[in-house]
Amino acid sequence: MTRSHDDNWDLASSVGATATMVAAGRAMATKDPRGLINDPFAEPLVRAVGVDFFIKMMDGELDLDAIENANPTRIRAMIDGMAVRTRYFDDYFVNSTAGGVRQVVILASGLDSRAYRLPWPADTVVYEIDQPQVIEFKTTTLAGIGAEPTATRRTIPIDLRADWPTALRGAGLDTTAPTAWLAEGLLIYLPPEAQDRLFDSITALSAPGSTIATEFVPGIIDFDADRVREMSGSFRDHGVDIDMASLVYAGERNHVVDYLGGKGWDVEGVTRTELFGRAGLDIPTPDTDDPLGEIIFISGGLSGER
Numbered sequence: 001m002t003r004s005h006d007d008n009w010d011l012a013s014s015v016g017a018t019a020t021m022v023a024a025g026r027a028m029a030t031k032d033p034r035g036l037i038n039d040p041f042a043e044p045l046v047r048a049v050g051v052d053f054f055i056k057m058m059d060g061e062l063d064l065d066a067i068e069n070a071n072p073t074r075i076r077a078m079i080d081g082m083a084v085r086t087r088y089f090d091d092y093f094v095n096s097t098a099g100g101v102r103q104v105v106i107l108a109s110g111l112d113s114r115a116y117r118l119p120w121p122a123d124t125v126v127y128e129i130d131q132p133q134v135i136e137f138k139t140t141t142l143a144g145i146g147a148e149p150t151a152t153r154r155t156i157p158i159d160l161r162a163d164w165p166t167a168l169r170g171a172g173l174d175t176t177a178p179t180a181w182l183a184e185g186l187l188i189y190l191p192p193e194a195q196d197r198l199f200d201s202i203t204a205l206s207a208p209g210s211t212i213a214t215e216f217v218p219g220i221i222d223f224d225a226d227r228v229r230e231m232s233g234s235f236r237d238h239g240v241d242i243d244m245a246s247l248v249y250a251g252e253r254n255h256v257v258d259y260l261g262g263k264g265w266d267v268e269g270v271t272r273t274e275l276f277g278r279a280g281l282d283i284p285t286p287d288t289d290d291p292l293g294e295i296i297f298i299s300g301g302l303s304g305e306r
């Protein structure tokens with residue numbers, strides 16, 4: 001399946017299925033006896049989506065011998081990768097709100113349950129933006145199991161290629177107050193110019209004191225579609241609608257740290273390898289690694305010098 005400028009999806013198809021895939025990773029990291037993270041909503045959400053492959057993956061019922069390129073070491077590397085990523089962005093939000101920010105925007109929120117599980121200060125508003133079917137599914141499923149947001153949660157069901165800033169302001173975002181922004185697992189699904197536009201819009205909506213967190217995947221620039229197809233072949237073989245090679249936008253794009261720096265943000269990057277090291281986890285080898293390789297996690301604040 002190829003991308004188009006107005007494609008859409010639910011949580012079992014296309015880019016939407018990647019949200020279910022990463023939530024399955026969080027569910028597995030939550031169940032892991034090493035106590036890596038605690039996202040109690042990931043598992044019920046993935047079960048409700050109902051993709052058999054991810055349910056079996058969470059339940060440890062996949063026949064790894066029958067799946068090309070799957071082995072316990074690779075699965076463990078995937079779980080550990082989700083754990084360090086989740087912790088990095090959890091810590092980012094805790095630090096931003098400790099610094100006084102009370103408005104949060106989670107772009108491409110997918111099955112992210114932070115609005116239901118982080119210890120937000122009492123007057124925090126969390127805005128979530130994703131495609132309509134994705135937003136609706138998470139809201140309904142979590143209400144169905146009696147989950148309650150731990151902040152005021154406001155949803156903006158819209159495509160991020162449409163005029164989301166107007167929709168966000170319409171939902172109540174106060175552009176005179178600082179905002180903590182998150183774009184996790186999103187940028188590779190946007191064309192390079194859309195990535196720049198996203199950061200331009202974020203900057204235009206950000207008052208002094210705002211913070212931002214995201215990640216940069218250098219492997220998207222010299223992207224090896226054949227290797228990615230080979231390593232994600234197991235999805236296709238098991239009826240999952242994820243062909244990573246056709247979902248991402250490869251090729252040259254601005255480095256996020258440089259681009260944000262040019263817009264007045266003071267951000268720093270830390271490699272996933274460094275986060276594995278800090279957490280005392282085994283660093284993936286090239287053959288157990290994600291086909292997109294290293295990830296640089298980025299966070300910082302608006303310095304005001306534009």
Ligand SMILES: C[S@@+](CC[C@H](N)C(=O)[O-])C[C@H]1O[C@@H](n2cnc3c(N)ncnc32)[C@H](O)[C@@H]1O
Binds near residue numbers: 108129185189
């Ligand atoms: C890999 S998932 C990440 C979800 C979530 N941030 C997380 O880390 O669990 C990618 C998400 O990006 C969303 N997404 C990608 N392109 C989008 C677009 N143009 N408009 C709205 N959402 C988009 C998808 O719907 C999906 O939820």
